[in-house]
Amino acid sequence: MTQAQSGPPRNRFDRPAVGWWRARLAALFTAAIAILVLHAVVPGLFKFGGYWLFVPAAAVTVLAVPAVLLLPRWWFEVHRWEVTDLAVYVRTGYFWQQSRMAPLSRIQSVDTVRGPLRKRFGLATVTVTTASAKGSLKIEGLGEERAAAVAEQITRATRARTATG
Known part of the structure; x- marks a missing residue:
């Protein structure tokens, strides 16, 4: 323990935190994509739906890949x-x-x-x-x-x- 803190905090989180953050992000994106695909495949089940929902599902997938791969590594450097x-x-x-x-x-x-x-x-x-x-x-x-x-x-x-x- 040091006497006083000067500058930003020094200790990093443990390296497995990157995997944990990736898993949480992947689960979040997977849930969002699954909901969009379900609405697209079973349009009569919900008030809205249709095959057009594959477009936002694809967009979310395109955003998810770099987010899951890059953001946790960046957070590890910042936190x-x-x-x-x-x-x-x-x-x-x-x-x-x-x-x-x-x-x-x-x-x-x-x-x-x-x-x-x-x-x-x-x-x-x-x-x-x-x-x-x-x-x-x-x-x-x-x-x-x-x-x-x-x-x-x-x-x-x-x-x-x-x-x-």
Whole structure:
């Protein structure tokens, strides 16, 4: 843990996060394409439909391929996190980057979440709940062991900060 944060947060998410992000995007695009194709194939089943829906399905497919292949790699380069003696820092964002900082004195709880898809990639998310209207900070895409260690580190730092402050 460093004394204070200077510049953007330094730590990257774990490399399997790229696969996890790709899988989530692929599932989202697949669902959208499936709905369009279903409406096209079974036009009488819905109020609207018809073969013309193959055109937007093809367009979504054309957009999906580069998005699934390129965006997660780019996110891996952009997203960062760091824990210092003073705060937890997270920088996220797909097109617009957002940097958030939670002072240790404002942290209320630290949780680790592992959903089925994250678990498949060996990942977990550390959620830092604060006394902020902005909501929780999430450090997504950490290996399960690393996430547990980070959650413990934040908890110990918060406890130490509370005891001395």
